[in-house]
Amino acid sequence: MTQINEVTTLTREGDIAVVTLNSPPVNALSANVREGLFEGFKAAIADDAAKAIVLICDGRTFIAGADITEFGQAPKGPGLHEVQAMIEDAPKPVVAAVHGTALGGGLEVALVCHYRVVVPSARMGLPEVNLGLLPGAGGTQRLPRVTGVEKALEMMTSGRHASAKEAHESGLADAIVEEGKLLEGAIAFAQKIVADNAPLTKIRERDDKVAGARGKPEIFEAFRKSIARKTRGFLAPEYNIQCIEAAVNLPFDEGMKVEAKLFRELVTGEQSAAQRHVFFAERQVAKIPDVPKDTPQIDVKSVGIIGAGTMGGGIAMNFVNAGIPVTIVEQAQERLDAGLAVVRKNYENSAKRGRFPMEEVDKRMAMFTGTTNLEDLADKDLIIEAIFENMDVKKDVFGKLDKIVKQGSILATNTSALDIDEIATATTRPEAVIGLHFFSPANVMKLLEIVRADKTSNEVIATSMSLAKKIGKVGVLVGVCPGFVGNRLLAQRQREANKLILEGAMPWDVDRVLFDFGLPMGPFAMSDLAGLDLGWNKETSKGETLRDLLCERDRRGQKTGAGFYDYDENRVPSPSKEVEGIIRQYAEERQIQQREISDEEILERCLLPMVNEGYKILEEGKAIRASDIDIVWIMGYGWPRYRGGPMWYGENSVGLEKVLERMQHYEEKHGADFKPAAMLEDLVAESKKKAG
Template identity: 65%
Template sequence: MTALNAVADLTVEDEVAIVTINSPPVNALSRDVREGLMLGVEKAEADATVKATVIVCAGRTFIAGADITEFGKPHAAPYLPDVLDRIENAKKPVVAALHGTALGGGFEVALTAHYRIAVPSAKCGLPEIKLGLIPGAGGTQRLPRLVGVETALEVILSGTPFSARDAKQWGVVDALAEEGKLAEGAVAFAKSLIAARAPLKKVRDRDEKLAAARGKPEIFEAIRQAHAKKFRGFEAWEKAILSVKNAVDLPFDEGVERERAMFMALLGSTQSKAQRHVFFAERAAAKIADIGPDTPTKPIARVGVIGAGTMGGGIAMNFLNAGIPVTIVETSKEALDRGVSIIQRNYENTAKKGRLTMAEVEARMGRLSLTLDFRALAEADLVIEAVYESMDLKKLIFEKLDGVAKPGAILASNTSYLNVDAIAAATKRPEDVLGMHFFSPANVMRLLEIVRGEKTSKTVLATVAALAPKIGKVGVTVGVCYGFVGNRMLAERQREAGKLILEGATPAQVDRVLTDFGLPMGPFAMSDLAGLDIGWSAETSKGESIRDILCEEGRRGQKTGAGFYDYDEQRNAKPSAHVETIIRAFAAAKGIAQRDITDAEILERLIYPMINEGAKILEEGKAQRASDIDVVWIMGYGWPVYRGGPMFYADTVGLNTVLDKLKEFQAKFGDDFRPAALLEKLAAAGGSFSKA
């Protein structure tokens, strides 16, 4: 064995050189890995006894992608395109041996080899689109030459890995090796190539799959139309389509050159920086400052859920999906039947889309137990209360739960706003209590706000934090305050939205400004979807708000066919002249003069107070880091990922810009806009939230 550098070595077995990359944890394409690949191919080339080369990786995966910590930093030779050219232009066959995940630049390395072999469990893919990029080392040029334009763009635009079996069927992989015997299989495959005097099959020279798309621009237009809604606001996807079209229309070298230019331009874009920020922010959110890897956790083998409503049923599905049995407790058989029918229907709809088999649906439903007996929760390791937002009711439930749950069981509330410490105080074990705030629909939305109470034990917090990814959630630890992180900031936006329509903006204008910004819907469309009568009572209504008036008229949202908007039978919305008349009359009665309001003012008044509240949350220690706030808003509220979250967006705009506008609004509209001390401090120092 010859050491090539710190992460690579070379061995020769008979006539086959084996270049092994060993750069834990995922063999990312760092400078050392690039150098190891270059040196390995060069030494194999120079050895007269070697007739073929195998590239294989130690550890759990092939090269899993670029080292994105190097993005934005000065490049160091050898550069990846040069390494790939060296592999592709080798005078002896090069075989890439794939296991684990060959992603991004790692997959592009494999595509420059003359042959590829993989174990069946391996996965390949080009996930750059998720970072606001396109493949930048030939992926958009080589992959369509192997699989055709449509399949290549499906891979590139989805960013989703595909299996080695699909790779074999598509002709991306030439052979499959036995699991656990990849190196042996790759060497045997290389020896068979030597014996057969196999040609050097360069992907760049393939043309037959491109010929089918040549002179057919309608293929690309159809792909654009199919993805337009999904990628609204994103920049990279159109560049990806254009780059694949270049593969069809241009010589290979020119296509690669243009691909690289587009990649580098995107790499410097705000969108890609935002998406890379989110990538790291999601991973950072899992880290809790005072919870080390040695903190003990509790096993969660059975879960109880109190309440079979929309939230309770959705929460239960997360655990059923993860193979954890769930017992749901309700107060009536009707509520149980209604809840289980919704769960069953959700699973059957997923099966109809081909994402589950009916056998899998039955297995998941088989893990569900339903009961009216509260005592059935006695064996649960974790109990989640999911009833409506009433402190009195939640205290009553936790007091009762305290007498039923076994010692050491974790007791959680799915509260959206209420004080977890007050709920915990209803028990004799507040150290076992915390908040688990799921977002609706709970079986779909990825965010889980983990609310750490004053007396929540480290073991309980560590257990739930470790549980979150097992049930498909991104857990963000937050402190106790009204609305926690997400809803506390949302309240700032909702307040200003309500004021803006009284001052002269229409609900449709306010909503459009936010959807143009990239959010899935605005505050008034969201209110109509949720139902204007949530928390509203006809008995106590006094007509003191626009919502009161609309609800008193029976305009309670989509479900009644009218709310802030008018709806047809398909629930398509259109602005309501009647509602605008109500708003104008209400404003006149309150002595509020109406005026034309610009889109820019609407955006600033909706977004900047949220940023300001985020700064206050950080000041108070209710979030660990600014990026956690960004994760909450991206995963829980649909903040556009290409804007990086509200705190990253503030850094993008400039903290002095935000501060100056808040001061301007404070002078005009009052102390709702008073700047947070942290914002003033960072702005004065020329700092940013991301570096605070």
């Protein structure tokens, strides 16, 4: 065995040279790895006794991608293109032996090998689009040449990983070898290649799978239309498509120039910087400074849910999907039956969409136990209360649970705004009480705000964070305050949106500006979707608010065909002259002077108070990091990933100095709602001081 460098070795098995990488945890393409590959292949090529070369990786995976911590740094050692040229131009066959994942740059290395063998559990993909990028080492030119245009388009614009079976069927993998015997299988494959005198197949020289799409722009236009809604606002999917078009219509070297140009535009652009920020923020969010990693956790083998409504049923589905049985409690049998019927229908709809076999529906439903008896929760490891937002009712429930449920269980509330410290006072074990704030629909939305009360124990926090991951959620630890983090920021936007329409902007103006910014829906379209009559009562309505006036006219949202908007039979909205008249009259009666309001003012007044509120949250210690606030809004409220989250947007897109200046401007015009956070002022002052 020859030690090439600290991460690479070269051995020979008979007449097959084996280059082995071992750079934990995922063999990322760091400078060390690139150097090891370059020197390892150089030595293997120089070894006349070696008739072929196998590239394999130790550890749990093949090369899982680029080392993105090196982005923006001065390059060291051989570049990836140099390494690829060494491999691709080798005068003897090179076989990539793939286990785990070959992703991004890892797959681009495998694609310059002459052959690829995989184990059944291996996965392959080019997920750069998820970082606002495109494959920058020939992936855009080689993948369509080996899989065909349609599959390359789908894989590269989604970032999806292909299974070993799919890779083999598409030509991306040349053989599947037995699990656990990858090296033996790869060596045997290489020996057969040598014995058969098989050609050194360079993907760059292939044309058969792209020729059929040449001169057919309609293929690409149809694909663009098919993904337009999902990729709205993102640059990287379109740039990936343009690269594949180049692979189809240009010689390989010319296509590589297109790839290099578009890659540079993306990697130096704001969208990719934002998406890379989100990538790291998602991983950072699980790190809690004052809860040690080795904190013991509660073994949650059974869950009780109180409330079988929309939230309770959705929450319960998360645990059943993860294989944890649920007992669900309702006050009345008919409400319990109705709730479980909705759960069954949700599962049946998923089965019809092909997500799992129809027989799986009964298996999952068998993991639900319905009851009207709170005592049936006595032995459960985790109880989640998911009833309506009323402090007295919630405290009553927690008082009862305290007497019923075994010691050591977690007592959680799904409240979206109420004081969890006060709820905890209803028990004799406040250390067991925590907030688990799911977002609707709870079985779909990725965010879980985990709300730490003053006396919540580390064990309960650690268990909750771990459970979030187990049920497929992104758990973000926050503190107790009105609205916690997500809704506290939302309140800032809602307040300004409601003020703006009285000052002269129309609901559709506000919605358009925020939709164009990248949010999935504006506040007034969202209100119409949810229903304007949520919490409204016809008998007690006094016509004091715009909502009162709209509901009194039966403009209660999409369900009545009219709300802030008029709706046709397909629920397609259009601006309402009636609503415009109601708003103008309402403003006139309150002596609010209406005026023309620019899109810029709408955007600033809706978004900058959110950034400011984020700094207040950080001042108060109700979020651990600014990036945690970003994750809350990306995962729970549809903030576009390519804008990095509200805190990243404020700091990097707008600039904190401008945020402060605009807050001061609006404070002067509109009052204390715009008072800058002390932390914002301090950060700007510190930045100016550093700048000299």
